[in-house]
Amino acid sequence: MLPNNDVSSDRMTLRDLVIVGGGPAGAVCARMAAQNGLDVVLLEKESYPRKKPCGGALSQRTVNLLDLDLSSALENEITTAIIHSPSGQDIIRTANQIVGYTSSREKLDAFLIEKAMDAGAEVIENTRVVAVEHLRHAVRALAKGDSHKGRLLVGADGVNSIVAKRVGLREWNADEIAACIVADVSMNSDEVTNFMMRGDDDTLPLEIFLGVIGGGYGWVFPKANGISLGIGHRLDYEADLYGSWNVFINKLERERGISLDVSSKKGARIPMTSLDTRVTARRTMLIGDAAGIASSITGEGVYYSIQSGLIAAEVAEEVVRMKRPHHIAAYDHRLKKSIREELKAARFISRYLFKSEKNAELVCGLLEDDDRLAELAFEMVTGNRPATEIKNDLIKRMVRSHLLSMIKLAI
Numbered sequence: 001m002l003p004n005n006d007v008s009s010d011r012m013t014l015r016d017l018v019i020v021g022g023g024p025a026g027a028v029c030a031r032m033a034a035q036n037g038l039d040v041v042l043l044e045k046e047s048y049p050r051k052k053p054c055g056g057a058l059s060q061r062t063v064n065l066l067d068l069d070l071s072s073a074l075e076n077e078i079t080t081a082i083i084h085s086p087s088g089q090d091i092i093r094t095a096n097q098i099v100g101y102t103s104s105r106e107k108l109d110a111f112l113i114e115k116a117m118d119a120g121a122e123v124i125e126n127t128r129v130v131a132v133e134h135l136r137h138a139v140r141a142l143a144k145g146d147s148h149k150g151r152l153l154v155g156a157d158g159v160n161s162i163v164a165k166r167v168g169l170r171e172w173n174a175d176e177i178a179a180c181i182v183a184d185v186s187m188n189s190d191e192v193t194n195f196m197m198r199g200d201d202d203t204l205p206l207e208i209f210l211g212v213i214g215g216g217y218g219w220v221f222p223k224a225n226g227i228s229l230g231i232g233h234r235l236d237y238e239a240d241l242y243g244s245w246n247v248f249i250n251k252l253e254r255e256r257g258i259s260l261d262v263s264s265k266k267g268a269r270i271p272m273t274s275l276d277t278r279v280t281a282r283r284t285m286l287i288g289d290a291a292g293i294a295s296s297i298t299g300e301g302v303y304y305s306i307q308s309g310l311i312a313a314e315v316a317e318e319v320v321r322m323k324r325p326h327h328i329a330a331y332d333h334r335l336k337k338s339i340r341e342e343l344k345a346a347r348f349i350s351r352y353l354f355k356s357e358k359n360a361e362l363v364c365g366l367l368e369d370d371d372r373l374a375e376l377a378f379e380m381v382t383g384n385r386p387a388t389e390i391k392n393d394l395i396k397r398m399v400r401s402h403l404l405s406m407i408k409l410a411i
């Protein structure tokens with residue numbers, strides 16, 4: 001629970017910006033908008049610190065987006081990624097510098113909210129928004145027994161966004177959404193070290209398991225007090241999520257000689273669109289998962305959430321300063337310019353990688369044999385290079401050196 005932030009007694013005061021949802025997208029947007037001089041209120045249904053089902057892996061690129069020292073929320077420094085093929089080959093790649101971190105989402109999200117409050121945003125917890133009304137010169141978010149009116153509204157309320165639904169912006173198609181099961185397993189540091197494989201520099205890696213579920217993958221990430229493990233797959237690929245989860249856990253227990261307490265397991269969804277539809281409606285902008293912008297390859301979404309939150313804050317300031325509500329369309333334009341090609345490239349790559357176990361095995365064989373391809377796969381897993389660049393380099397490499405395999409992957 002946050003300290004009392006002098007909650008306004010007159011809820012019907014017209015604010016510049018009402019933000020619904022206080023994950024990374026909403027918190028970063030609130031902070032930036034308040035820093036830009038806007039009067040901001042953020043409504044969050046939970047109280048902090050709150051749990052969010054997530055692997056918690058952050059690329060260095062994500063951390064670099066913020067002018068903040070995130071160290072209180074970061075847990076392991078990552079230099080290594082290991083990709084396990086369906087047949088059990090291990091492709092290990094270690095960089096000579098930190099490429100990412102694992103984080104505690106509880107700590108990260110609470111930290112970002114605190115920074116938003118420090119910048120002057122009002123944060124109201126335990127407030128679930130249930131409806132949105134467009135008025136003549138404003139927009140209103142309705143919570144139970146309470147409502148908040150703004151010149152602009154931002155929907156930062158995650159994958160099940162009520163704002164997106166209420167303003168008629170989106171419903172997910174099966175090929176735009178991944179279903180996951182994730183568990184945080186408590187372990188002491190010796191147990192984590194014994195459980196996980198190691199990188200060439202003896203650090204703990206991000207471990208990715210291909211072929212454990214159709215249309216997706218499994219993961220094990222190291223944390224300060226245990227591990228995050230999970231599986232996920234895009235819904236247009238037929239797969240038995242719970243059956244695959246059981247097989248995955250049994251396999252890990254058998255191979256690593258430890259019984260895993262996965263009682264914290266939860267189902268969750270990740271939206272992965274190509275950003276082809278609109279993310280603005282009248283005075284409303286969608287950011288983060290509410291806009292459907294995670295990577296189709298890795299499910300990485302925090303980077304895009306922060307990026308969209310920053311762009312929305314910039315546009316909100318311009319709209320309010322210029323008193324031009326129609327200028328909100330600039331958000332749609334700028335967000336797409338910034339990340340749409342990346343999301344499309346990620347979808348393109350994922351189509352071949354996750355198509356079948358045979359494809360996953362073929363890809364792993366190529367990574368074993370070709371150092372350049374392994375390097376590109378490492379960049380993809382750790383999320384430090386735009387997928388557009390990786391896709392271009394992959395195609396060039398495949399055409400030049402693996403034309404036959406390329407054809408096999410496509411058929």
Ligand SMILES: Cc1cc2nc3c(=O)[nH]c(=O)nc-3n(C[C@H](O)[C@H](O)[C@H](O)COP(=O)(O)OP(=O)(O)OC[C@H]3O[C@@H](n4cnc5c(N)ncnc54)[C@H](O)[C@@H]3O)c2cc1C
Pocket residue numbers: 020021022023024025026043044045046050052053054055056057058127128129130156157158159161162180181182230268269270287288289290294299300301302303305
């Ligand atoms: C299993 C899993 C693993 C993942 N692993 C990673 C990873 O390792 N790295 C990575 O970068 N990304 C990962 N992601 C994706 C990442 O978690 C999301 O992309 C990211 O959290 C999106 O941030 P957000 O702020 O848009 O939404 P969220 O973090 O979901 O925040 C939305 C907020 O809105 C609040 N809210 C919802 N409805 C309402 C309402 N009606 N009224 C008020 N408040 C409301 C919620 O309580 C929540 O606080 C993973 C996702 C899943 C499901």
